[in-house]
Amino acid sequence: GLCYETGTHRPADPEAAAGWFQRAALAGHLNSYCHLGNLMMTGNGVAKDPYKALELCRTAALQGSVPAQIWMGKFYLYGDATLRNPQLAYTWFLAAAQKQAPEAFYHLGMMLNQEKVDDHSPAQTRQFFEQAASLKYVPAYFQAGKHFFAAQPDMETNQLPAKHLAKAYLWISAAIQRSEDMEEILAAQSIRQQIIAIMPKTWLAELDRKIAQHLQQN
Numbered sequence: 001g002l003c004y005e006t007g008t009h010r011p012a013d014p015e016a017a018a019g020w021f022q023r024a025a026l027a028g029h030l031n032s033y034c035h036l037g038n039l040m041m042t043g044n045g046v047a048k049d050p051y052k053a054l055e056l057c058r059t060a061a062l063q064g065s066v067p068a069q070i071w072m073g074k075f076y077l078y079g080d081a082t083l084r085n086p087q088l089a090y091t092w093f094l095a096a097a098q099k100q101a102p103e104a105f106y107h108l109g110m111m112l113n114q115e116k117v118d119d120h121s122p123a124q125t126r127q128f129f130e131q132a133a134s135l136k137y138v139p140a141y142f143q144a145g146k147h148f149f150a151a152q153p154d155m156e157t158n159q160l161p162a163k164h165l166a167k168a169y170l171w172i173s174a175a176i177q178r179s180e181d182m183e184e185i186l187a188a189q190s191i192r193q194q195i196i197a198i199m200p201k202t203w204l205a206e207l208d209r210k211i212a213q214h215l216q217q218n
Contacts, residue, residue, distance in 0.1 A: 005021075013045070031065055034056070037052070037075070040056070054072070057072055070101060105128045112124060122150075122152065129147055130144045134214075136214075138179060144167070145173075145175055149194070169199060177211070
């Protein structure tokens with residue numbers, strides 16, 4: 001189903017993908033209902049039915065499937081305009097994050113960054129991105145580094161706290177090494193240059209060692 005959906009090793013065929021997802025779901029792979037629902041959400045290869053898409057995936061999500069919970073969050077956040085509900089999206093992402101799903105932490109951070117949730121703080125946004133980054137979710141590296149570098153300066157020194165500066169360097173450097181988005185890499189390189197200009201040179205060796213250790217871990 002995934003191969004037909006994405007066109008891997010064969011031309012993309014969403015109608016065939018839907019058939020395989022349905023077979024997999026009936027055979028007990030409940031997450032396939034979410035993949036089928038994703039096609040239904042936009043009418044790609046099957047009749048468009050956003051509400052049925054949501055219901056198909058909900059069963060697996062309620063049974064505790066982390067991928068299904070992430071799908072539910074995406075459906076409520078990015079799906080058909082008739083059913084978008086940021087609060088429900090946040091609830092589903094949070095459920096998956098409680099099981100240490102890195103992608104869920106990333107989406108939570110993005111929701112807070114885009115002010116789709118009330119009563120949030122920059123510290124909480126940084127925390128979500130850092131959780132995703134620490135679990136090696138590559139898109140979170142740049143966001144974590146960028147937000148630590150943009151943190152509030154210390155009121156007495158008017159400088160970025162040392163801990164935030166170090167974390168900004170760590171995650172921005174990880175983004176440069178792992179991101180496949182050239183625009184993001186260029187932005188990260190620009191931020192890294194700004195960090196190096198104000199960071200003590202004596203930190204570099206230790207921080208570079210930590211970056212290498214993080215990226216080498218399984």
